[in-house]
Amino acid sequence: MPEESLQSYLFRLARANGYGYYALTILISNAAPLRSFKLDDRIKIKELLLEYTDHGAVLSLFDPWAWADTYRGLFDFSRIKLCPKCYHETNVLHASWSFRYHLLCAEHRGYLIDRCSQCNCKFTNESLLSGKCEGCGKKIGEMNFESVDGLLFHELIYQGGRSSSTQEEYLVQLALYTKTLEPYLWLLGDNVAKYWNSRRHSEIPKLAGILNDVILLHMERSRVSDAIVDYLKINTERESISAATIKLNRFLTSGEFEDFTIVFKEELLRRCDELAGIKVPLTWIKKVYGLTEEDLVGANVHRRQRGLAIDCKDLEQVVSRNLAACG
Numbered sequence: 001m002p003e004e005s006l007q008s009y010l011f012r013l014a015r016a017n018g019y020g021y022y023a024l025t026i027l028i029s030n031a032a033p034l035r036s037f038k039l040d041d042r043i044k045i046k047e048l049l050l051e052y053t054d055h056g057a058v059l060s061l062f063d064p065w066a067w068a069d070t071y072r073g074l075f076d077f078s079r080i081k082l083c084p085k086c087y088h089e090t091n092v093l094h095a096s097w098s099f100r101y102h103l104l105c106a107e108h109r110g111y112l113i114d115r116c117s118q119c120n121c122k123f124t125n126e127s128l129l130s131g132k133c134e135g136c137g138k139k140i141g142e143m144n145f146e147s148v149d150g151l152l153f154h155e156l157i158y159q160g161g162r163s164s165s166t167q168e169e170y171l172v173q174l175a176l177y178t179k180t181l182e183p184y185l186w187l188l189g190d191n192v193a194k195y196w197n198s199r200r201h202s203e204i205p206k207l208a209g210i211l212n213d214v215i216l217l218h219m220e221r222s223r224v225s226d227a228i229v230d231y232l233k234i235n236t237e238r239e240s241i242s243a244a245t246i247k248l249n250r251f252l253t254s255g256e257f258e259d260f261t262i263v264f265k266e267e268l269l270r271r272c273d274e275l276a277g278i279k280v281p282l283t284w285i286k287k288v289y290g291l292t293e294e295d296l297v298g299a300n301v302h303r304r305q306r307g308l309a310i311d312c313k314d315l316e317q318v319v320s321r322n323l324a325a326c327g
Contacts, residue, residue: 064098
């Protein structure tokens with residue numbers, strides 16, 4: 001993964017030539033709007049820089065805006081994050097800081113910051129270009145940040161990603177892994193998932209803690225088992241599995257989260273006695289386990305206003321019987 005982003009190079013170039021942010025946008029507009037998501041525009045901006053600087057390396061600088069159409073969910077376009085120590089040492093914005101999931105600096109073992117440590121004013125393009133806070137004038141490189149020990153996500157993804165041969169290979173790897181984590185995020189609780197998804201106004205240390213918890217949950221089967229039962233018990237007032245799993249059903253039925261679906265189905269069957277009293281609608285059983293009304297013959301079926309259902313404690317027997325019949 002290349003260290004410097006296109007945005008960083010633009011700012012260094014502008015700073016060296018005495019340009020402010022507004023003047024920079026005017027200059028770049030000779031090729032394309034600076035904040036355009038169109039791939040053709042991003043290429044034109046690099047070609048303009050090549051013309052101005054005659055540095056061929058500019059064409060290989062990482063530009064998250066060029067990947068927005070395909071991988072927008074991977075990037076944090078709503079906030080600017082950085083490590084003040086790295087910034088002080090090199091005056092460079094690392095390409096990885098633009099990733100939504102990049103919340104820590106592995107080298108200095110601290111959380112990235114997105115605002116002034118003195119006055120809490122959020123970073124803007126103008127403050128990055130000037131190198132100081134717009135609110136109080138404190139230099140970005142002199143700002144404080146919170147130390148941290150756990151760097152699990154970075155060890156798994158960002159350090160391993162350095163071996164990727166191309167930028168797209170790296171993004172594909174990152175996209176696949178982070179998508180795999182999505183359903184496990186909801187197992188931590190609806191409020192946790194909602195906080196994560198409202199990342200524009202959320203705190204980086206708290207987001208990093210959530211991300212670490214999701215990864216640990218994904219890695220350990222025993223944690224997943226307990227989390228599934230806890231999640232269903234919390235939602236038992238909804239009276240049915242389909243209602244209790246309303247936030248998970250899209251993962252269980254889409255066919256895109258096979259590993260999670262297998263784990264969920266197996267753990268639900270293994271611990272369904274703990275969920276006695278919760279009704280399991282036939283429509284849900286059909287979507288998740290592939291069973292039909294005929295497969296429920298002999299089961300204690302309840303007729304509800306919304307259709308047929310069985311008690312969760314009977315689910316394991318029904319599924320096992322039909323698996324044996326198929327085998």
